[in-house]
Amino acid sequence: MRPEHRSVSRWMRGLALACIALLGLVAIVGSGGGGGDFLNACILCGPLPAPPSVQVQPAHPTVLVGTTVTYTAETTGLEGGLSYQWSRTSGDSWVDIPGATGMSHALASVDMADDGAAFRVTVTASNGVPYRAVAYLAVSSTPGLVFEDGEFLPADWLASPVLDAGQPEFVHTEQRVASGGNPGAFRRMSYQVPQGASGARAFNWSSTALYSPALQGAIATIDYAEDSIASQSSAVNNTLSFLAIDQNGRRFITTFSHPPQLLTSWSAAANRPRLLATDFQLLDGPACSAGESCPDFSATAAPMRFGYYRSSGAASGVSVEHGIDNWKVTVWRR
Amino acid sequence: MRGTTAAIRTRLGAGQAAPGPESRNRDALLAALACLALAMGVLVYLADREPSHAALIPSVQVLAASHLFGTLGQWLPSFVHPFAFSLLAAAALPPRMARRYGACAAWCAVNVLFEIGQHPQVSAPLAHALQRWFGTTWPTRALANYFLRGTFDVGDILAAMLGALAAAGVLYLFRPVVENDHAS
Numbered sequence: 001m002r003p004e005h006r007s008v009s010r011w012m013r014g015l016a017l018a019c020i021a022l023l024g025l026v027a028i029v030g031s032g033g034g035g036g037d038f039l040n041a042c043i044l045c046g047p048l049p050a051p052p053s054v055q056v057q058p059a060h061p062t063v064l065v066g067t068t069v070t071y072t073a074e075t076t077g078l079e080g081g082l083s084y085q086w087s088r089t090s091g092d093s094w095v096d097i098p099g100a101t102g103m104s105h106a107l108a109s110v111d112m113a114d115d116g117a118a119f120r121v122t123v124t125a126s127n128g129v130p131y132r133a134v135a136y137l138a139v140s141s142t143p144g145l146v147f148e149d150g151e152f153l154p155a156d157w158l159a160s161p162v163l164d165a166g167q168p169e170f171v172h173t174e175q176r177v178a179s180g181g182n183p184g185a186f187r188r189m190s191y192q193v194p195q196g197a198s199g200a201r202a203f204n205w206s207s208t209a210l211y212s213p214a215l216q217g218a219i220a221t222i223d224y225a226e227d228s229i230a231s232q233s234s235a236v237n238n239t240l241s242f243l244a245i246d247q248n249g250r251r252f253i254t255t256f257s258h259p260p261q262l263l264t265s266w267s268a269a270a271n272r273p274r275l276l277a278t279d280f281q282l283l284d285g286p287a288c289s290a291g292e293s294c295p296d297f298s299a300t301a302a303p304m305r306f307g308y309y310r311s312s313g314a315a316s317g318v319s320v321e322h323g324i325d326n327w328k329v330t331v332w333r334r
Numbered sequence: 335m336r337g338t339t340a341a342i343r344t345r346l347g348a349g350q351a352a353p354g355p356e357s358r359n360r361d362a363l364l365a366a367l368a369c370l371a372l373a374m375g376v377l378v379y380l381a382d383r384e385p386s387h388a389a390l391i392p393s394v395q396v397l398a399a400s401h402l403f404g405t406l407g408q409w410l411p412s413f414v415h416p417f418a419f420s421l422l423a424a425a426a427l428p429p430r431m432a433r434r435y436g437a438c439a440a441w442c443a444v445n446v447l448f449e450i451g452q453h454p455q456v457s458a459p460l461a462h463a464l465q466r467w468f469g470t471t472w473p474t475r476a477l478a479n480y481f482l483r484g485t486f487d488v489g490d491i492l493a494a495m496l497g498a499l500a501a502a503g504v505l506y507l508f509r510p511v512v513e514n515d516h517a518s
Contacts, residue, residue, distance in 0.1 A: 016426035024419040024441065028448050029480045031379070031411060052454070129454040 052077040054123045056135035060273040062221055062332045063110060064143050070106040071135050073121040080126035089118045107137070115139040138221065138274065140332050145216065147209035147306055148328040152176045152187035156208055157307075159189075162201040162284060170194040172202055177323070182227040182266040186325035193314045199237075200320065203244050203251060205307035209329060212303040217333035219297035222275040224254070224329055226308065230322035232264045237313035239322045243272070243329065247295045247304040250285035266325070283309070299334075360508050361425040367504065368421035375414035382407035412449070412493035413500075416441040420501035434505050442498030449491050452484035 055074045063069055073084060086100035097105070105121070107114065120134045149156060159174045171192040178185050191200035213219060222243075230239040240257035254275065272279075277297045288294035295304065306329045312320040381402040403410055416438070423437035451460050461478035468474045 013426055013428065017423060020419060020422045020426055024415070024422075024444070027415060027419075028445070029476055031415075052458070125454075 052125065052129075052131055054078075054121065054131040054133040056119070056121055056133045058273070059135045060138070061135075062138040062140060062144065062223060062274060062330075065111055065139055065141055066109050068106060068108050069110055069137060070104055071119055071121070072104045073123055073133065075123055075131070078123065078125050078131065082126075083124045085122045085124075087120045087122065089120075094120055110137065110139050112139055112141060136274075138332070140220065142217070142333050144223070144330040144332045145211065146328065146330050147206065147211075148326070149206065149208075150181070150326050151185050152324075152327075156206060157187065158205045158207060160203040160205060162203065162309075164197070167197055168194050170197070170200050171319075172200065174204070181323070181325040182229075184325075186227075186229075186323045188321065188323045189310060190319055190321045191310070191312050192319045193312070193316055195316045197316060199311060199313040201309070201311040203246075203307055203309050204324075205244070205246060205305055206327075207305075209306040210303060211306070211331055213297060213299055213301040214303075216331075218299040218301075219277075220332045220334045221273075222329060222331055223273045224275060225272070226327045227266050227325040228263075228323065229266050229325075230264065230312075231320065233318075235315045235318045236320055239310060239312045239320060241322075241324070242309040242311075243275070244283075244307045244309040245280060245295050245304050246307065248285075248302040250288070250294065251283050252280040252295050253283050253309045254279055255281050357429050361429075364421045364425040364504070364508060368418040368425070371414045371418040371421070375411045375418070378403055378407045378410045378414075409487075409489045409493035412445065412487075412490040413497040415497065416445045416494050417497035417501045420498055421504060424501070424505055431505070431509055435502055438498045438502040438505070441501075442495055445494035445497070446491050448480075449486060449494065451481045452486040454486065457481040457484070457486075 053076045055076075056071050057074055058069075058071070061069055071086070075082065084101050084103055086097045086105040087094040088097055089095075105119065114137055117137045118134055119137065120132055123131045123133075125131065154174070154176055157174065159172060161170060161172055163169065171194075173190045175188050176185055177188045180186065187204075189202075189204070191202065193200050211219075224243040226241065226243075228241050230236075242253040242257055244254075245252045254272065256272070256279075277293055277295055280295055282288055282294055293301070296302065308324065308327060310322060310324075312322065314320050420438040420441045423441065424434040427433045427437060450456060461481050464474050464478050464481075
């Protein structure tokens with residue numbers, strides 16, 4: 001064979017091999033791997049299925065002695081017959097609870113011996129792979145003190161904008177809206193981002209959610225919940241919400257938002273249970289000295305009031321609208 | 335015998351080349367065998383599987399749920415794929431046996447790796463790694479969906495190995511012959 005013919009032949013073989021390899025790989029992926037409903041899932045454009053996971057609800061309940069607690073395993077991405085086994089900590093190991101093989105596990109009339117206990121559910125899928133999730137229990141001998149508001153009367157709340165150095169006062173409005181909440185009334189806020197700024201921030205303090213550790217007892221933990229909603233547009237980056245504490249001239253917010261980002265529909269039950277003093281950060285006021293409890297939850301601490309803090313990131317001149325409903329702070333005492 | 339020419343046909347060993355029209359005929363036969371096997375694989379999907387399980391194979395009402403292959407239909411596609419594509423690749427390769435056996439090994443490896451990728455403990459990390467490395471382009475999404483939605487089965491791995499082995503067997507049987515003119 002002449003060299004030029006040999007070269008053409010080699011080129012043709014290479015092309016044929018490349019086509020066969022591509023066809024072979026497409027055939028594998030197109031076959032669906034023996035899985036279910038591959039075509040309807042739209043392999044080229046559809047969302048990926050959620051990875052299998054298990055969660056226990058509630059994950060961190062704090063309850064009064066004598067209360068019944070029911071844990072429920074919630075699964076995502078697991079199909080077919082699932083089997084459950086609940087276990088409880090015993091020293092450093094997990095011990096299966098006899099008969100606790102349902103999707104839920106109830107603890108009737110908890111006592112102080114249950115305080116600090118951890119419970120684990122093992123969900124075994126039909127493919128034999130186990131998935132696990134853990135929940136904790138805190139038991140209090142004194143009832144939790146609840147501050148909550150679902151009505152948001154204007155007289156019960158005070159808005160206090162937070163301004164960066166040199167930032168002019170921004171236009172903000174707060175009003176009670178009788179309907180459209182989650183459900184019923186809610187509090188609507190509107191922050192107009194000032195010129196030259198990239199956002200607007202404000203505290204909203206409750207005039208009734210006051211707590212004095214010296215008079216009412218040291219705080220063990222705080223449970224927080226709120227429902228929230230926010231407008232969205234291309235000019236709005238995000239709106240975040242935090243539990244806020246005002247104590248001794250210092251203003252603290254939680255180190256995380258509830259929920260991570262506000263949505264355009266009511267996102268209910270943005271619960272953050274078992275908040276400790278270490279879950280808060282100083283946002284405004286005198287700096288905390290080394291070794292100082294900030295905020296102070298001890299029995300000798302100064303009185304405090306609760307509220308929430310909203311931070312909206314948006315372009316200059318944009319008016320960001322957001323709302324809050326079912327605001328609830330539960331103080332658990334030592 | 336001195337002065338006469340005798341064509342001595344010998345089977346080729348690994349690494350030897352056998353050019354000529356007979357080689358082309360053999361390659362065509364291998365390709366035809368591969369196409370026949372692929373057609374059988376498609377028939378499994380048409381007759382034994384739910385129409386929506388394969389993205390590239392349309393539903394044929396006459397064959398749907400006729401279960402022609404019974405239990406065998408469970409693993410037949412896993413057998414057919416490496417078998418057929420090994421033969422196709424071998425037909426496209428130069429007539430050197432080492433390379434052709436190499437094609438069988440390569441398709442066996444590809445099929446086994448794609449099956450392992452569907453294992454519940456591998457699929458999620460693999461799918462996320464693919465998207466992290468290559469972004470959320472449609473080939474990545476298709477691959478990630480394949481791994482996450484596919485069903486891992488040791489039987490499929492064994493079937494793929496058998497398929498590649500069977501292809502190697504066919505290649506051995508149809509190995510090229512060399513025609514040498516010996517002057518004696």
